[in-house]
Amino acid sequence: MEALIQLLQQNALIPRDEAARLLDLPLEEVNARIAQLEKDGVIIGYQTVINREKWNPDTVTAIIEVKITPERDGGFDRIAQRIAKFDEVKSCYLVSGGYDLLVLVEARTLREVAAFVAEKLSTIGAVQSTGTHFRLKTYKENGVFHHFESAPERLAVS
């Protein structure tokens, strides 16, 4: 399963027949395993990695550090879920260190992000403070390089 998941993580669109050859498994087995992984909720979605410079380059991404007061029942979870449910929030992590939640927000304009922070995030009772950083440039995302490619020179034959 490990190897199959790694293949799908590299390229979710990998032809099933190719995956079968690589894993040395019958095609039906690969299909069955993927179906099982989907059914078990191990695979919860397939997404596309977009180069933001080439598509909607004006989209604003903000990384927001959020300090919250944990609740007696449920700790950070309830607040984190409440924040994560906003459409603008693309990722939300509980982290160690100087703040508690790391929230990735995407919006069309700076104003929209500002409004989200001021009106939605900061007004939640348990939120003590926020610190917002705007993305200026993406170098690497989900293991994929955006700005520089390593194209090594290799002898055609050796």
Next chain:
Amino acid sequence: MSVRIADHVKEIPRSGIRDFFEVVQTMADVVSLGIGEPDFVTPWNIREAAIYSLEKGRTGYTSNLGLPRLRRAIANYVDEFFGVRYDANGEVLVSVGVSEAIDLALRALLNPGDEVIYHEPCYVSYSPSIALAHGVPVAVETRGEDGFVLRAAEIAKKITPRTKVLMLNFPTNPTGATMPVEELEKIAAIARKHDLIVLTDEIYSELTYDGASHSSIAAMPGMRERTVLLHGLSKAFAMTGWRIGFACAPNELIEAMMKIHQYSILCASIMGQEAAIEALERGSSSMLEMKREYELRRNYITRSLNEIGLECAKPKGAFYAFPKISATGLTSREFSLRLLREKRVAVVPGTAFGPSGEGHVRCSYATGLEQIKIAMARISEFCAERGIEQRPAAA
């Protein structure tokens, strides 16, 4: 005046690979499965360590034996991976690739006329290296039907009073063969009985598949004292161009090898040595990642070749498939040349690795999957045109 080349050099034939690839170089759009080096770039942390060492101005000679820190890293790595302990001070020598270490060991050991047994098909340098050291190369054939395993009984047949050295290379280039431990034990017994020195080139030892683990003859009882364990960073860590190999052996042997090394080479490049420290100490996760990728490609290429109708065992090591091509009615050389001319796919004729490689070609899967796919499609056409019956996998 006419240049008079030394007889023992004149007698050495040109490399079959080089010969063949001179043809390749004149052609465009060739998909090459001929390359015996990883298509991966050296992992970044290793490259970064070399950059750091350059920034620090580490650009001088090193100890003839190699940087002490690298020798310690090697001793620890060999202990952990091969299960043999060597002293970093006097039992480890850093060389310019394993090729240099082979040359050093042979020159250190051989008197003119001493015989060296090696197994074929094998890496192209073995027989010439023996001859250049004034030894007599004695080949033992291994066979495809037997998984290219080296049989102790076959070695025994070739032993004479002049036999001094036995050369081993498992996993093997070009066959990808690995050795069953029981057979290796029998070979060790022969070496002990006949007082042979064993040169074991284990450059592909990390690259074993199907969960198989590598066993070194050096770790077998009574063998450490008579074995030169040769290994390097090129294959498993994708560091071919850095040229870092090493030899581990008893002090007397390392001292003798070091004499030759210090007068001919002085030391391996310090940048390469710095990078090698990083690779051995912190390179295992990226190495395993590459190994995982090779295993997938191996699965892909062997299944595809069998479907095309070229019988191909699933090799347990290295990164070569060695399919049988005799069903086409062509010799290895004809097959390779025609495949190249007609379909622009480069493979290496099995005979480049010794006469017993006839009937086979070597396909390296240290090549990106996209290239492998194109190559398989073209080989499929080539074979179909020759009436080879395709065998789609039952599963």
